[in-house]
Amino acid sequence: MSRLSVVVSLSAACAACAAFASLAVEMAEPKDVPPLFPPGAWVPNAKNWHAGRRAEIKKILADEVYGHRPVERPPHLAFSEVSPEKTMMDGNAMRRLVKIEYGGKYGTNSFSVTAFVPKSQKRVPAFVFVCNRPAEECLDPERIVKSDFWPAERIVERGYAAIAFYMGDVTPDRPHGNTLGVFAAFSDVESHYRNRREWGALSAWAWGASRVLDWIETQPDIDAGHVAVIGHSRGGKIALVAAAWDERFAMACSNDSGCGGAKLNHVDLLGSEHFVNLCTTRPFWFDDGFVAWVNRDDRSPWDQHWLVAMIAPRLVCIGSATDDDWAGPYGEYLTARYASPAWRRIFGKKGFVSSGFPAPGAPQQEGEISYHLRSGKHDLTPYDWNVYMDFADRHGWRCARGQGKEEAGE
Numbered sequence: 001m002s003r004l005s006v007v008v009s010l011s012a013a014c015a016a017c018a019a020f021a022s023l024a025v026e027m028a029e030p031k032d033v034p035p036l037f038p039p040g041a042w043v044p045n046a047k048n049w050h051a052g053r054r055a056e057i058k059k060i061l062a063d064e065v066y067g068h069r070p071v072e073r074p075p076h077l078a079f080s081e082v083s084p085e086k087t088m089m090d091g092n093a094m095r096r097l098v099k100i101e102y103g104g105k106y107g108t109n110s111f112s113v114t115a116f117v118p119k120s121q122k123r124v125p126a127f128v129f130v131c132n133r134p135a136e137e138c139l140d141p142e143r144i145v146k147s148d149f150w151p152a153e154r155i156v157e158r159g160y161a162a163i164a165f166y167m168g169d170v171t172p173d174r175p176h177g178n179t180l181g182v183f184a185a186f187s188d189v190e191s192h193y194r195n196r197r198e199w200g201a202l203s204a205w206a207w208g209a210s211r212v213l214d215w216i217e218t219q220p221d222i223d224a225g226h227v228a229v230i231g232h233s234r235g236g237k238i239a240l241v242a243a244a245w246d247e248r249f250a251m252a253c254s255n256d257s258g259c260g261g262a263k264l265n266h267v268d269l270l271g272s273e274h275f276v277n278l279c280t281t282r283p284f285w286f287d288d289g290f291v292a293w294v295n296r297d298d299r300s301p302w303d304q305h306w307l308v309a310m311i312a313p314r315l316v317c318i319g320s321a322t323d324d325d326w327a328g329p330y331g332e333y334l335t336a337r338y339a340s341p342a343w344r345r346i347f348g349k350k351g352f353v354s355s356g357f358p359a360p361g362a363p364q365q366e367g368e369i370s371y372h373l374r375s376g377k378h379d380l381t382p383y384d385w386n387v388y389m390d391f392a393d394r395h396g397w398r399c400a401r402g403q404g405k406e407e408a409g410e
């Protein structure tokens with residue numbers, strides 16, 4: 001579709017939406033997007049994808065962006081309940097407070113997980129929430145403080161286990177955080193800053209999500225085959241990395257994750273974040289290779305649709321908000337589009353079914369990639385949560401407690 005026709009069809013679809021109209025001027029096609037399947041390289045099919053092109057993509061993304069993990073599941077990994085299981089949410093859920101303890105060459109450490117598991121005859125699917133806001137603001141295990149950001153009651157009501165951890169508990173979100181938490185257990189932190197091809201913090205936090213999944217696998221009432229990892233903003237970047245690196249996650253939900261997450265780099269959107277900001281304000285999220293790409297976003301030999309493609313043929317949700325220029329909604333939409341051939345060409349699935357950049361409140365959920373645009377600001381709202389749960393329902397995740405089709409009304 002030409003730039004003009006996109007603008008015209010959008011104005012017709014959403015004439016009254018002023019915030020949305022400002023997005024329309026940006027909708028040029030990106031240039032020179034690095035192809036998922038370079039000509040003459042692997043002819044992708046379901047058999048060679050994993051060890052072939054996917055492995056190649058994983059290595060490039062580790063070298064250039066997220067770093068190489070020194071460890072996956074560590075030999076020393078222990079789970080303990082920090083207080084007895086408790087019935088909550090009007091008798092509808094069991095709460096489990098869990099400590100995940102791990103140890104490596106350089107030390108041991110731990111982080112906490114709060115889980116609300118709906119009572120059900122069948123094993124329940126789950127959402128693992130990578131919480132990027134202070135735990136006391138939204139993760140109250142007693143549910144006295146409640147927040148729309150983490151609507152645990154609603155998640156349970158819809159038949160999903162609501163499981164959350166605070167990312168800062170895995171390793172603090174600050175430059176010297178990379179000498180603490182998981183880093184202090186598995187990395188030689190003395191030399192970590194001098195020569196760091198090892199994991200940056202995004203990968204370390206994503207590693208934490210995988211350890212939560214290790215715990216879930218020990219729970220007889222949770223269906224470990226239907227677990228989504230979800231996060232907002234930096235948490236959304238983490239969710240994508242978690243599912244790309246750990247194929248046990250059946251779904252990833254990236255909410256407003258932007259640069260370094262779901263936003264395509266090869267498109268220059270007014271007001272959106274570029275590598276230069278991430279490299280100067282948060283270099284510790286990445287490995288050293290990433291800094292080399294400052295001001296060269298549109299020349300990087302990879303792009304974010306590669307990260308999303310690593311999740312194929314599993315489910316992916318990408319959510320944006322109209323007033324969130326920083327995250328680049330249109331760039332997030334493009335990533336869904338450019339990743340789609342991984343589903344279509346390799347696995348013969350639908351991938352991303354879209355007739356164009358959608359109007360707010362009109363999720364595109366027909367294939368295995370869901371994209372939606374919400375009106376409003378950078379946030380994770382009950383509307384977004386409903387879109388993600390609707391998508392899981394649509395793919396048959398709904399458990400015994402579910403009550404039929406939900407509509408994500410705005």
Ligand code: GCU
Pocket residue numbers: 132232233234235256257258259273277278326
């Ligand atoms: C900053 C950062 C973004 C990030 C966001 C967040 O704005 O530049 O990349 O997504 O914080 O996590 O809130």
